[in-house]
Amino acid sequence: MATEDATTIQDKNRPSEHFFVTLQTDEFTPELLRGDRLLIDPSITPNPGDFVIVQNRQNRRLDRYEGQAGVTGVVCEAVRTVPYGNGTAYPTNVIRALLKAGHGEGNFRIDEDGAIYVFTLNVNETVQRWHLFGDIGAADTELRLDVLAAEFGEEEPA
Structure with missing residues (x-):
């Protein structure tokens, strides 16, 4: 599970549709850790195995891309604090x-x-x-x- 941050990106090299989410699970350890801030790019077409945000009626979740519907963005950067x-x-x-x-x-x-x-x-x-x-x-x-x-x-x- 990932929660969306209120953070907006003020970087001229990244369009405003990018957003951050904070990872709230240990499910993707060791690649991603609980608390990592993930930069999501909705404009990227995912490849199999990419980390993606999947949206359905109930929630938004992080998953590995395997062709599923509802993908709203691809993780393009993880910032570990x-x-x-x-x-x-x-x-x-x-x-x-x-x-x-x-x-x-x-x-x-x-x-x-x-x-x-x-x-x-x-x-x-x-x-x-x-x-x-x-x-x-x-x-x-x-x-x-x-x-x-x-x-x-x-x-x-x-």
């Missing part, structure tokens, strides 16, 4: 944009367990190497991201 220790959150695309701005393209990685690594030169070192930046969900990692956000801004990338 990563919660941090003090209750704030940065969407993962913003985390990546901040790491790219602060450390350069290709100089960071986030592993499947949520550990963030950056390729950098630390104090008293003469050679760049991979260092642990922090773990997603840890208060010290959020503070480091706050520093990057203050320096480079925290606007979502276009």
Whole structure:
């Protein structure tokens, strides 16, 4: 099940008929997680296996496309919000944009367990190497991201 957000998109590259829904189920884990904000594009023709919004008289639901009727839009982007220790959150695309701005393209990685690594030169070192930046969900990692956000801004990338 997905619920529609009141969010409207003010992006000149995306027509106004796009809308967001927030996923309210664990049914599509691991691809989509409860709480993911899904950008829906009603103008896309779905392919088998695409995540789609299906509307019937009673409700609107998320499903995989298998030729069923009632499709009102295709999921074209999922924004996962990563919660941090003090209750704030940065969407993962913003985390990546901040790491790219602060450390350069290709100089960071986030592993499947949520550990963030950056390729950098630390104090008293003469050679760049991979260092642990922090773990997603840890208060010290959020503070480091706050520093990057203050320096480079925290606007979502276009």
